[in-house]
Amino acid sequence: MILNQIIFSKKAQGKGFEEDKTSEKPLRSVLKALSWRLIGTLDTLIVSYVLTGEIGLATSIASIDFITKLVLYFFHERIWNKIKWGK
Numbered sequence: 001m002i003l004n005q006i007i008f009s010k011k012a013q014g015k016g017f018e019e020d021k022t023s024e025k026p027l028r029s030v031l032k033a034l035s036w037r038l039i040g041t042l043d044t045l046i047v048s049y050v051l052t053g054e055i056g057l058a059t060s061i062a063s064i065d066f067i068t069k070l071v072l073y074f075f076h077e078r079i080w081n082k083i084k085w086g087k
Contacts, residue, residue, distance in 0.1 A: 022084075029074055029078060033070050033073040033077065037070045037073065040065070040069060041066040042062075044061060044065045
């Protein structure tokens with residue numbers, strides 16, 4: 001799905017289609033999601049460790065949190081990117 005959007009975007013640009021200046025490219029959304037999740041996961045790891053006192057359990061919690069919230073953030077960004085309100 002992401003690759004289809006990236007490929008379609010490059011093909012459309014090459015065929016003279018006008019680029020949408022108000023929309024982010026999917027790759028930008030992915031990189032934003034990754035950078036934000038690294039910060040969020042570090043926070044989750046620290047909080048989980050403080051609450052449980054076990055680094056293994058805290059790491060497991062942070063790992064699951066990283067994956068699920070990365071996916072949720074990406075789709076959240078893509079949906080908001082389609083909303084014209086406030087642009």
